[in-house]
Amino acid sequence: MCRMSRFSPIVSCSECPIRHSAVCAECDPDELARLSAIKSYRSFPAGTMLAEAGERLTHFSSILSGCASMSRTLEDGRRQNVGLLLPSDYLGRPGRAESAFDVEAVSDVTVCRFERAAFEALLRDTPHVASRLLTMTLDELDAARDWAVVLGRMTAREKVAAFLVSLVRRQGGVARPGRGSLLHLPLSREAIADHLGLTIETTSRQITALRKDGLIELLSNREIRIADFGALAMEAGDDGDGGPIV
Amino acid sequence: MCRMSRFSPIVSCSECPIRHSAVCAECDPDELARLSAIKSYRSFPAGTMLAEAGERLTHFSSILSGCASMSRTLEDGRRQNVGLLLPSDYLGRPGRAESAFDVEAVSDVTVCRFERAAFEALLRDTPHVASRLLTMTLDELDAARDWAVVLGRMTAREKVAAFLVSLVRRQGGVARPGRGSLLHLPLSREAIADHLGLTIETTSRQITALRKDGLIELLSNREIRIADFGALAMEAGDDGDGGPIV
DNA sequence: GAGCCTCATTGATCAAGATCAATCGCGCGA
DNA sequence: TCGCGCGATTGATCTTGATCAATGAGGCTC
Known part of the structure; x- marks a missing residue:
């Protein structure tokens, strides 16, 4: 395709x-x-x-x-x-x-x-x-x-990772070799939660957890740096194919 | 339409x-x-x-x-x-x-x-x-x-009800006025669970609960009589429009 | 700059559903 | 008929994510 x-x-x-x-x-x-x-x-x-x-x-x-x-x-x-x-x-x-x-x-x-x-x-x-x-x-x-x-089948952490990965895939993060790719979130935490079938609190906690684990970095509420796209894609049960090369 | x-x-x-x-x-x-x-x-x-x-x-x-x-x-x-x-x-x-x-x-x-x-x-x-x-x-x-x-948003009970309602809608239960409609389940409990994002045990418990509440009747593992389609549709958060008249 | 408002984060507790473990029931073949 | 096997049900307990509640961080107006 x-x-x-x-x-x-x-x-x-x-x-x-x-x-x-x-x-x-x-x-x-x-x-x-x-x-x-x-x-x-x-x-x-x-x-x-x-x-x-x-x-x-x-x-x-x-x-x-x-x-x-x-x-x-x-x-x-x-x-x-x-x-x-x-x-x-x-x-x-x-x-x-x-x-x-x-x-x-x-x-x-x-x-x-x-x-x-x-x-x-x-x-x-x-x-x-x-x-x-x-x-x-x-x-x-x-x-x-x-x-x-x-x-239907993913955990809260996997859902958040899958969401971020799908956003990178669709709007294309700005890939900057060696420094990860920049991603603008078009949605509020509440809207993300509604997208993932989670509550806003669980969504926030999982974003925090991904940050603490070094997979992403929060520049502001709506700006995320994907520090390790491969690892994030792995969390999402995704082989990372087709994402940015960073 | x-x-x-x-x-x-x-x-x-x-x-x-x-x-x-x-x-x-x-x-x-x-x-x-x-x-x-x-x-x-x-x-x-x-x-x-x-x-x-x-x-x-x-x-x-x-x-x-x-x-x-x-x-x-x-x-x-x-x-x-x-x-x-x-x-x-x-x-x-x-x-x-x-x-x-x-x-x-x-x-x-x-x-x-x-x-x-x-x-x-x-x-x-x-x-x-x-x-x-x-x-x-x-x-x-x-x-x-x-x-x-x-x-994303329904409880186990609502999911099971929604599944039964959607099956009636799609394959058409045999409506028999006053006696509800007969529904053949094409899927095993495990497959239903996989369809609903639940485990087989939870699915089974919810079917039992719907039975005890008089909404459905189990004729065999694969044959269900929908005793009260309107109530079942209500459980599924559905107005019951378009279902069988029984 | 103070106060306020919205959105996000964090903490404590609770409950729905998952998990682990029997048990049941039925069909089938020896 | 007995025993086996498979799918379904039921029970006990545990875990994940929901809920309730407080706190934090900007941004905006006055």
């Missing part, structure tokens, strides 16, 4: 800061620009929603920058984060008009979006866009199933 | 016992029959694999009957079941030749399968098959994310 495919958006329009020649080669950029529009969501004040569970979704959006979380909150307040939307991920789906989850901007988010009808027409008329959407969806499905292993 | 879509296969060929006119209307049944072949896997002796993680997948298969489980086993033996394949579900994917999980027949399984290349050609040439595969994959993705909520 081409690893890069995870990091390129489903479509690129002429206004998007992110382009991907393989996708664009067969598209008419002007036509895409006409059909799409850039929209931003601010993460402050807290709780800006891109969509609410059960709410009508009028657009199909491709994330250009920032981070959004998909979650469900049970009646009694328990909350589970079921996924993160990072640049190149998409929100919305052809064939259904409702969001299955709450989607919330956790940092300022910019998207390139299409009206549903326009996007469905684009899918119909542009086979490589349809094929790309299918590939991305299959990758997401594999990722969601991988995550089930983390949620 | 059309609920039935979950229960119809991606393609129907003239030899398949399951047909779906909406899918077949535009297909040439003879052509599909030529491209596909029926194959069976026996569940005994235990451990018959439809595919192994990392193994080359030469075919795309649509499940016709039986039940298979997708799982991952960690080095230390911990195991997580990441999904069940029931009739109309599919195994394999265009664009990647390797299975991400172990796929094991838990009851005798029959599939209708296509060679990868033939299936990819079918996808290219038959837009409604491609569109149907996308819809099914998006539904699977939603289901996988729903399951993350169960794995």
Whole structure:
């Protein structure tokens, strides 16, 4: 599998800061620009929603920058984060008009979006866009199933390690040979806990433990230096393949 | 959304016992029959694999009957079941030749399968098959994310209830007004435990508890009568919508 | 700079579920 | 029919992570 495919958006329009020649080669950029529009969501004040569970979704959006979380909150307040939307991920789906989850901007988010009808027409008329959407969806499905292993069978320490490793893999830590890689956490401790199926206290304790064990270093609440990616990946039950070389 | 879509296969060929006119209307049944072949896997002796993680997948298969489980086993033996394949579900994917999980027949399984290349050609040439595969994959993705909520935030009792409710929804219990619905469990207690991220002992205790509370009745190890579907769905944090009326 | 507010960390205790260990029940073959 | 084997159940105890509670560390306003 081409690893890069995870990091390129489903479509690129002429206004998007992110382009991907393989996708664009067969598209008419002007036509895409006409059909799409850039929209931003601010993460402050807290709780800006891109969509609410059960709410009508009028657009199909491709994330250009920032981070959004998909979650469900049970009646009694328990909350589970079921996924993160990072640049190149998409929100919305052809064939259904409702969001299955709450989607919330956790940092300022910019998207390139299409009206549903326009996007469905684009899918119909542009086979490589349809094929790309299918590939991305299959990758997401594999990722969601991988995550089930983390949620169902891993210890708190392993969960935190797996989360950090997956973040490095997805947003790419800034690797600096010999000094580890720098990682910005887009989520609060509470959101991380909700992602991992843990409490905020347990999450905090495990981060502290990884720090004391020399695997990571905390530069600030949201900035982490991965001191030993290989060891961290090992903690996550992961062979460390595909991570940064430091 | 059309609920039935979950229960119809991606393609129907003239030899398949399951047909779906909406899918077949535009297909040439003879052509599909030529491209596909029926194959069976026996569940005994235990451990018959439809595919192994990392193994080359030469075919795309649509499940016709039986039940298979997708799982991952960690080095230390911990195991997580990441999904069940029931009739109309599919195994394999265009664009990647390797299975991400172990796929094991838990009851005798029959599939209708296509060679990868033939299936990819079918996808290219038959837009409604491609569109149907996308819809099914998006539904699977939603289901996988729903399951993350169960794995991450539910108690043992809620997990078992959620599992039973999801089985009734998917394979349809035989509803008998006033006497509840009969449910056949395709999985052993151990496999259920692996699906729920629990141990076999906890799973067994929770089943016993649900029985003592009058929500279910055990006819045998593998046969359950759902005495009160509404109450069971409530335990699972589910409004009970879409279940059998009994 | 003082006070406050939010988020994160740390500590003490508790409970849900895991683990270890019998025991049960049923099907099967000698 | 007896004994064996396997899966399921039940019991006793232990451990991990949850819960309850306090403290710490910035950042912001006044």
